[in-house]
Amino acid sequence: MKFISCLALLVCTVTTSVVYGASSNDALQLAKQLYDRPDGKDRASFGYMVLTEAGHKPRVRALYSYGKDKSYYDIWSLIRFTSPKDIEGTGLLTRDEKNTDSQQWVFLPALKRVRKIASSRKGGRFVGSDLFYEDLQNRIYTKDNHKILGKEVINKLPTIILESIPKNARDSVYSKRLSWIHRPSLTALRIDYYQGGSQPIKRLIVNKLAKKQGYWTIMESVVKDLKSGHSTMMRIKNIAYDQNLPDSLFTTQTLEDPAKEVAFRPSSITKK
Amino acid sequence: MLLIKTCQILLGCTVFLAGGLLWAEVTLPPYRVFLNEEEALAEVEKVRAGGVRGHITTQRMKRVQTQLFIGPYYNKRSARRHAEKLQQQGMPAIVTFDFSSSQFLIRVGVYTDQQRLEAYTSQLHRLGYSNQVQQQKTYFQTLYVVKLHSPKPQTSTTKIAGINEQSPIDEVITNPAEISDDISEIATPPISEEITQVSLEEEKAGLSVSPEAADVAVAGEEQIIIEEQTTESALIVDTTGEDEIVIEGDEEIIVNIDDDSSDSIMANEDSQEIIITDELGAAEDEVIDVTDSDMEIVLDQETLADLDIEAPSAFDPSLKLEVSGGRLPRSKSLSDYYFYSLALASLQYQWSNQWEFKTGLRADVSKQEDITRSDVTLDYGENYIRYRTDRYRFTLGSQIVLWGIADEVAPTDQVSVQDLTQGIVPRWQDRHRAYPMVRWEYFKGDSKWDMLWMPWFRPAELPDDEHIWAVMNKARGTVFGFAPDPVQQVLVQEGHIHREKSGSGGAGVRFSQKAEGFDYSLTAQRIRRSFPYYQLAEPVRQSLLINPFDPYSAIAESEDTWLEIHPYTWVVGGDIAFIYKDITWRFEGGYSSDRPATELDLSVNNYPSYDWVFSGEFYPGDGDDRLNLQLVGSYLDTDDKLIDRKRLYYLNGQYEGLYANNRWRWRMRFNHGLNLHDDFISSELAFLGWEPHEFYWAAYLFEGSPRSYGGYYKDNTLVNFGWRGEF
Numbered sequence: 001m002k003f004i005s006c007l008a009l010l011v012c013t014v015t016t017s018v019v020y021g022a023s024s025n026d027a028l029q030l031a032k033q034l035y036d037r038p039d040g041k042d043r044a045s046f047g048y049m050v051l052t053e054a055g056h057k058p059r060v061r062a063l064y065s066y067g068k069d070k071s072y073y074d075i076w077s078l079i080r081f082t083s084p085k086d087i088e089g090t091g092l093l094t095r096d097e098k099n100t101d102s103q104q105w106v107f108l109p110a111l112k113r114v115r116k117i118a119s120s121r122k123g124g125r126f127v128g129s130d131l132f133y134e135d136l137q138n139r140i141y142t143k144d145n146h147k148i149l150g151k152e153v154i155n156k157l158p159t160i161i162l163e164s165i166p167k168n169a170r171d172s173v174y175s176k177r178l179s180w181i182h183r184p185s186l187t188a189l190r191i192d193y194y195q196g197g198s199q200p201i202k203r204l205i206v207n208k209l210a211k212k213q214g215y216w217t218i219m220e221s222v223v224k225d226l227k228s229g230h231s232t233m234m235r236i237k238n239i240a241y242d243q244n245l246p247d248s249l250f251t252t253q254t255l256e257d258p259a260k261e262v263a264f265r266p267s268s269i270t271k272k
Numbered sequence: 273m274l275l276i277k278t279c280q281i282l283l284g285c286t287v288f289l290a291g292g293l294l295w296a297e298v299t300l301p302p303y304r305v306f307l308n309e310e311e312a313l314a315e316v317e318k319v320r321a322g323g324v325r326g327h328i329t330t331q332r333m334k335r336v337q338t339q340l341f342i343g344p345y346y347n348k349r350s351a352r353r354h355a356e357k358l359q360q361q362g363m364p365a366i367v368t369f370d371f372s373s374s375q376f377l378i379r380v381g382v383y384t385d386q387q388r389l390e391a392y393t394s395q396l397h398r399l400g401y402s403n404q405v406q407q408q409k410t411y412f413q414t415l416y417v418v419k420l421h422s423p424k425p426q427t428s429t430t431k432i433a434g435i436n437e438q439s440p441i442d443e444v445i446t447n448p449a450e451i452s453d454d455i456s457e458i459a460t461p462p463i464s465e466e467i468t469q470v471s472l473e474e475e476k477a478g479l480s481v482s483p484e485a486a487d488v489a490v491a492g493e494e495q496i497i498i499e500e501q502t503t504e505s506a507l508i509v510d511t512t513g514e515d516e517i518v519i520e521g522d523e524e525i526i527v528n529i530d531d532d533s534s535d536s537i538m539a540n541e542d543s544q545e546i547i548i549t550d551e552l553g554a555a556e557d558e559v560i561d562v563t564d565s566d567m568e569i570v571l572d573q574e575t576l577a578d579l580d581i582e583a584p585s586a587f588d589p590s591l592k593l594e595v596s597g598g599r600l601p602r603s604k605s606l607s608d609y610y611f612y613s614l615a616l617a618s619l620q621y622q623w624s625n626q627w628e629f630k631t632g633l634r635a636d637v638s639k640q641e642d643i644t645r646s647d648v649t650l651d652y653g654e655n656y657i658r659y660r661t662d663r664y665r666f667t668l669g670s671q672i673v674l675w676g677i678a679d680e681v682a683p684t685d686q687v688s689v690q691d692l693t694q695g696i697v698p699r700w701q702d703r704h705r706a707y708p709m710v711r712w713e714y715f716k717g718d719s720k721w722d723m724l725w726m727p728w729f730r731p732a733e734l735p736d737d738e739h740i741w742a743v744m745n746k747a748r749g750t751v752f753g754f755a756p757d758p759v760q761q762v763l764v765q766e767g768h769i770h771r772e773k774s775g776s777g778g779a780g781v782r783f784s785q786k787a788e789g790f791d792y793s794l795t796a797q798r799i800r801r802s803f804p805y806y807q808l809a810e811p812v813r814q815s816l817l818i819n820p821f822d823p824y825s826a827i828a829e830s831e832d833t834w835l836e837i838h839p840y841t842w843v844v845g846g847d848i849a850f851i852y853k854d855i856t857w858r859f860e861g862g863y864s865s866d867r868p869a870t871e872l873d874l875s876v877n878n879y880p881s882y883d884w885v886f887s888g889e890f891y892p893g894d895g896d897d898r899l900n901l902q903l904v905g906s907y908l909d910t911d912d913k914l915i916d917r918k919r920l921y922y923l924n925g926q927y928e929g930l931y932a933n934n935r936w937r938w939r940m941r942f943n944h945g946l947n948l949h950d951d952f953i954s955s956e957l958a959f960l961g962w963e964p965h966e967f968y969w970a971a972y973l974f975e976g977s978p979r980s981y982g983g984y985y986k987d988n989t990l991v992n993f994g995w996r997g998e999f
Contacts, residue, residue, distance in 0.1 A: 082584045085998040116849045123894035128934030263625035
């Protein structure tokens with residue numbers, strides 16, 4: 001039975017590939033377009049995550065998130081949690097840089113210290129969510145081999161199925177990713193994550209897309225652990241692009257001083 | 273005659289034509305609106321069979337539905353009983369759980385029809401349920417509009433601008449009229465989910481909307497209907513006949529599918545409704561760059577309702593509570609049971625980007641079996657006022673400042689006040705008290721200067737002298753760091769301790785830098801350590817030198833037997849952290865000019881000392897577990913014969929693992945002496961699944977030689993249960 005399922009999957013995969021007839025160059029171009037999708041020079045948002053699991057009370061984490069593109073490869077980001085109380089003020093500063101390994105610092109209010117942490121960490125679950133640390137990093141498309149498997153309609157939106165396999169298996173916690181890419185918005189409406197087997201272990205579904213200030217933005221998505229059923233819903237309440245966020249926001253000084261960060265929050269994202 | 277015949281023919285033709293037109297108007301309304309795609313497709317097939325062309329557009333309407341609840345009920349059984357009772361009355365009662373209140377509710381239907389809602393509300397009243405709650409939810413509903421005329425060439429097409437050149441969606445047919453963005457409803461009788469099913473079953477024809485009557489109110493969000501018009505379009509047509517998608521956004525854009533008939537959905541700005549009308553049509557060749565507008569695609573209407581989570585305000589109150597109780601199983605323990613509670617309240621207020629204020633207060637309560645009274649202490653927490661600019665930050669008041677990067681024993685962390693009231697049972701970061709100080713921090717890029725001045729010295733917070741965690745324990749007559757001795761026992765139990773609290777705490781400066789690939793810092797301090805050192809008063813010492821076995825005479829020589837001292841010392845040190853092989857390596861070292869130690873003649877002198885910690889932190893298996901291992905060393909640089917240990921080497925560490933989707937946490941800490949038998953291990957298993965509460969079971973095991981930490985607290989081996997929460 002399992003063999004038949006695998007065979008069916010294989011046939012479908014081959015068939016769709018043949019039908020689509022896309023070259024690997026097309027796939028690479030699509031992956032590049034996805035990486036290059038316009039998202040402003042900088043962005044600031046306020047939102048929350050809801051961690052749910054059958055039979056358990058959901059857990060909610062609210063957070064501010066800031067990002068800034070210093071260059072094509074150099075991307076800085078800062079995440080600050082505002083609730084619940086036990087993680088309030090916790091911050092994560094990441095600097096993705098081309099020439100050096102990414103640098104990452106965490107601020108734990110209870111510790112009152114900024115700690116340098118290994119950005120090579122990929123597999124840990126971020127604050128108990130279904131997001132791995134790798135999911136938070138800015139993975140450049142050249143790290144994967146890409147292939148277009150075909151087309152599919154998701155919720156009435158046409159998508160292209162893109163398979164991405166890491167060139168270096170040690171470079172990613174995933175063995176494969178299948179992304180259903182909505183071309184007009186250059187957004188993956190669904191991503192299946194694999195860890196070696198033929199079945200995905202995790203799935204991301206985009207529930208709501210919106211164009212804000214001219215940029216397509218995922219306003220709501222759900223990541224579900226297909227094995228345990230645990231899921232993480234992420235929702236952005238407010239977002240603002242191109243606010244000229246200063247470099248000083250992405251420093252360890254601001255990381256260790258949550259109150260200092262308040263000055264950099266665009267008023268539009270703090271509204272109710 | 274011919275004229276009469278001609279007139280009759282013309283009249284007949286006119287009547288026929290008028291009749292035909294009238295028939296067409298009556299039997300073929302230009303719109304038929306369906307709630308179901310299959311019905312719409314069937315209608316298209318039907319009209320096409322009749323020689324009339326038709327096609328489908330979809331329209332997504334933002335609607336408001338009201339969920340009617342009764343409750344709350346504090347347990348599910350009670351809620352279920354009432355739900356069954358309502359179901360017997362023919363009401364759609366479903367038990368739900370309200371996460372905001374953690375209580376059960378019974379949902380008695382979802383309504384978009386106000387009359388129906390009122391009818392059910394009245395019925396609930398009659399049944400004696402007055403505890404009703406209504407919740408409104410906005411959602412989108414797709415309507416299938418069948419247009420009964422030949423599709424004409426589109427008049428307004430646009431490429432979706434910008435980001436793709438090979439878009440599967442080739443063309444967008446739009447009419448750029450604007451609609452206000454308030455929520456509105458279909459003016460025809462609103463159809464709830466239940467009603468929809470009934471009407472579909474009974475009528476089998478869907479909802480027919482005439483051009484005049486069909487006031488379709490759409491949420492004031494941008495809305496574009498994208499329709500496949502040509503066979504060349506890359507839009508996928510599936511076997512169900514789906515040929516359209518709808519994109520909705522923040523602003524309304526009126527969509528016109530047909531040009532000349534102009535049957536379109538328009539906005540009536542006054543009524544904030546969209547009205548299906550014949551008049552509107554898109555201007556020819558009008559192009560709308562959709563990238564300039566705010567748009568929205570909702571892919572799943574059944575997602576979780578928006579939670580009431582607001583951005584944090586300038587006021588930030590906080591309350592941390594902890595209650596624990598446990599048993600000390602060792603037979604030589606001073607107490608069989610030990611209880612501890614903590615309440616730590618704080619309020620932080622940031623009234624501008626520059627100014628910030630914080631006030632805090634803590635209360636500690638501990639009780640051990642052998643002491644009849646409870647030990648209750650009140651203490652100030654962090655109470656400061658802070659001013660900041662882009663370049664510097666100035667803080668005045670009591671604060672907790674932790675310098676250095678190592679855990680448990682940071683050689684350069686000499687500017688904080690240690691809290692020893694619970695020994696090392698709390699985690700290292702929780703074993704500090706606020707210290708009154710003036711702090712000035714200067715930032716430049718990734719570097720920072722941090723300067724402190726402690727005008728009033730604050731010694732470590734110690735428990736009572738008879739407390740199980742006392743550093744100088746009168747109940748046992750022991751002093752931390754020294755082997756038990758009969759003379760010493762009398763001196764401790766019968767003597768008096770003079771505590772030195774006066775004077776300044778000193779000052780320090782620290783420079784830290786986040787460099788390329790590594791972080792480092794350098795520090796210089798002239799400070800007084802908060803951890804006490806105990807020295808015999810000089811008359812007592814002289815007496816003991818003359819008669820070493822007569823402690824009572826020695827005690828009689830002086831009002832104070834012991835002096836608790838905190839000598840000034842220079843501390844110069846630094847730390848560095850870097851990543852190598854997926855491990856965060858940290859090294860911290862410090863030189864102290866004056867560390868007190870006791871010579872064989874019981875005199876206390878200050879000696880230079882060196883302290884260092886080398887640690888590696890990593891995540892085994894690249895998972896959720898964290899392990900930090902530290903190698904610790906301390907060396908007193910003197911050739912004098914000392915009672916104190918000159919060299920101390922330890923291996924200590926912490927492990928933290930999260931399990932069952934982070935609902936359980938296991939923490940383990942240990943300390944192992946490398947040149948002296950000295951062991952400590954703690955294990956805490958905590959349930960985190962009911963935030964913000966934590967329930968834990970912990971065990972702390974001490975073992976070692978009498979001069980070691982583990983040996984000194986050997987009888988305090990403890991097993992306890994506790995709860996902590998932060999609100």
